[in-house]
Amino acid sequence: MTEVTIRPMRAGDAAEVLRIYQAGLDGGHASFETTAPDWAAFDAGRALAYRFVAVDADGAVRGWVAVSPVSSRPVYAGVVEHSVYVDPAARGRGVARLLLDALIVATEAGGVWTIQAGVFPENAASLAVHERAGFRIVGARRRIGRHHGRWRDVVLLERRSPVVD
Ligand SMILES: CC(C)(COP(=O)(O)OP(=O)(O)OC[C@H]1O[C@@H](n2cnc3c(N)ncnc32)[C@H](O)[C@@H]1OP(=O)(O)O)[C@@H](O)C(=O)NCCC(=O)NCCS
Structure with missing residues (x-):
């Protein structure tokens, strides 16, 4: 596999992030959603500090991870729900694992104690x-x-x- 690196997501990644999101939704086992949001809605709903993309050596975006808060209650301030999506052409190469590992490092550094996800039982790859x-x-x-x-x-x-206590 070509070398994949992880970097923070930028607004300039919007088109590729949303394309990969839609491709995942089109597979039918990623989410209850059927249509990816526009960038404004995506941006508004996800924490800025914990958004990453995986890029190939040529700079092409191959996947992304992002989180949303689960509650506005202070007791759950360190609990987030994440989404991870990988370009169909780049699956099975460890891209999601790299993204999740980067997310775990960043969220732990930021004091987030729990990351959660809801996954359809048919989504064997995600499980x-x-x-x-x-x-x-x-x-x-x-x-x-x-x-x-x-x-x-x-x-x-x-x-x-x-480690977060
Ligand atoms: C789920 C998804 C993100 C996985 O991305 P990926 O980059 O292909 O996954 P990886 O290559 O990092 O796989 C990580 C591990 O899962 C295993 N795995 C991946 N796909 C698998 C499958 N279909 N069946 C069993 N194991 C699988 C890999 O073998 C690997 O294990 P290893 O580290 O022991 O080798 C990708 O399939 C995707 O984008 N799906 C559509 C969107 C989606 O469902 N997102 C999750 C919503 S909850």
Whole structure:
């Protein structure tokens, strides 16, 4: 694989980030969402400090990770929910793992103690990536929402930082 590096996401990455987001949604197992937001909505909903992209040696964006707060309550100030999306042409090469590792380092440095994610049980790649990166399965939420008119389960995963105290 060509060398992939991780760097902070910039506004100039918007088109590629949203293209990769839409490609993931089109696969049918990434999210209840079916259409990627525009950049303004994406930008407004995700913490600036914890957005990263994976870039190839030629600078092409191959994947991204970002987080949103889960609650405005102070008790949950250090709990975030993340999304990770990799270009279909770059999957299976460890890009998601690099992004998750970068996210874990950055969030721990910033005092975030829990990262969580909701994953469809059919999303074997995402479950594998998260478990490899140290997430544990909390449980499965049954028929929690409709996707294209069909009720679907969601597996809740979390990684509680062992160093943030
Ligand atoms: C899920 C996704 C992000 C994984 O990205 P990726 O870059 O292909 O994953 P990686 O190559 O980093 O894989 C990391 C680990 O997961 C394993 N893995 C990846 N895909 C797998 C699959 N389909 N089945 C089993 N294991 C898999 C890899 O073997 C690797 O394990 P290893 O470190 O022991 O070798 C990617 O498939 C994607 O973008 N899917 C669409 C969007 C999506 O579903 N996002 C997650 C929403 S919760």
